[in-house]
Amino acid sequence: MRISIAERANGARARARVYTLLREAIVSTEFHPGQRLSETDLAERLGVSRTPIREALVRLRDDRLVEIVPQLGTYVSRISRQAIDDAQFVRESLETAAVRLSAQRARPEDVAALDAIITRQREAFRDSDVARFYVFDDELHRSLCDLSGHGIAWSLSQRASGHLNRIRRLSMTLPAYIDEMIEEHVLVVDAVRRGEPEEAERALREHLRMVISAVPDIERSHPDYFES
């Protein structure tokens, strides 16, 4: 099977495209935790050969999102409490360190941009558009990291947060927390506005721990998604 020039020009390189697609499928639990994946099958369904599939799967294994057992099969990782704790630890460490710097460096126009994101989150909340809310949630956290001058905090945090994001996605159907989350964002941004790194860190840390609080609920409603 050959891939046409049109297809190649379409998006990124096949490997990058496949990685993004597969990661999204796993994090959204469209691919269920524990599900078996076949390189051959994926290659056919995505219209590429096994090579880019393999390279994407290897990268996903770095993310702890798949487990590759030689001569046996590749499986979507079940959600693991240790992996969740690790992801939470990494996210807290990197993002709180970043937001401290951001609180020291942010200029008024930077803070205005953060305010604008929160406004859009409120709109999404009013429209009950949960998916859009989460898009701006990511956008806000990324902006907070970028302002620190270490955008890498967000990229690493994201890559390490696969297990955590599955929890987030599964709890999206319970938008009870959402207005609470928005108010927490306001607290963080206000601390950045006032240039108070300690308070910004404290508020962000408390905010990040909300995700974790959903774990027991998810574990009850989807026990087969979890390890052991």
Next chain:
Amino acid sequence: MRISIAERANGARARARVYTLLREAIVSTEFHPGQRLSETDLAERLGVSRTPIREALVRLRDDRLVEIVPQLGTYVSRISRQAIDDAQFVRESLETAAVRLSAQRARPEDVAALDAIITRQREAFRDSDVARFYVFDDELHRSLCDLSGHGIAWSLSQRASGHLNRIRRLSMTLPAYIDEMIEEHVLVVDAVRRGEPEEAERALREHLRMVISAVPDIERSHPDYFES
């Protein structure tokens, strides 16, 4: 070219072995910053095909240690100030967060193990065995992370520290700092022993910043190794 069963049984999977070899070659500056690499050439020299070479190089690109330009070539990344700053930021964030937890959790036998590592560092210093000193340096930092219950802090920190470690290696020939570093280790371990997370974090952060201080020297002595 075929790879014999003996060779396969020898070490790890070819991909992992190649990754380790290439990373070591880059971090030790055996492969010079800016040097061009050829997949075909590496494949011949390491006695494997291009496939495991490619997969290793892709992973090294994630580490920002190589730059892959399609249809043009693969190059060892030149040392970049931004990459060093980012690595320092990640290392500080993750390791100080970990050592805070370790200071709260460490049992006496854990601290004894840390003491033992420092003793070996002193021995290596007495023997002027700089390489061995750095082995135990890594060992100590890894142990401090493991004690926190988040060994991932060390693995991520290491993967992100490629550019930083090249600086470390280049400054190994100047062992003036070494006894100073050992005394800083003592400060960190003592704080852990006393169960003082704040002091442990402070001492570790100060210690981690020593590496950075060597950057200007290295930049003067190896200007061609740096970006722009």
Next chain:
DNA sequence: CCACGAATACTTGTATGCAAGTATGGGGAG
């Protein structure tokens, strides 16, 4: 002698073929 162009010798990206190992299912023996 200089400039320009085409062929050549590379490069990485992708596709495909082969090797080795494991689970499984069906058939035969007890």
Next chain:
DNA sequence: CTCCCCATACTTGCATACAAGTATTCGTGG
């Protein structure tokens, strides 16, 4: 009927062949 063994149909890991693009160099024309 049950248990065991072997053939089979998968799996991933690695090797290799092909496609597409770029820099270089050599040769030719001005």
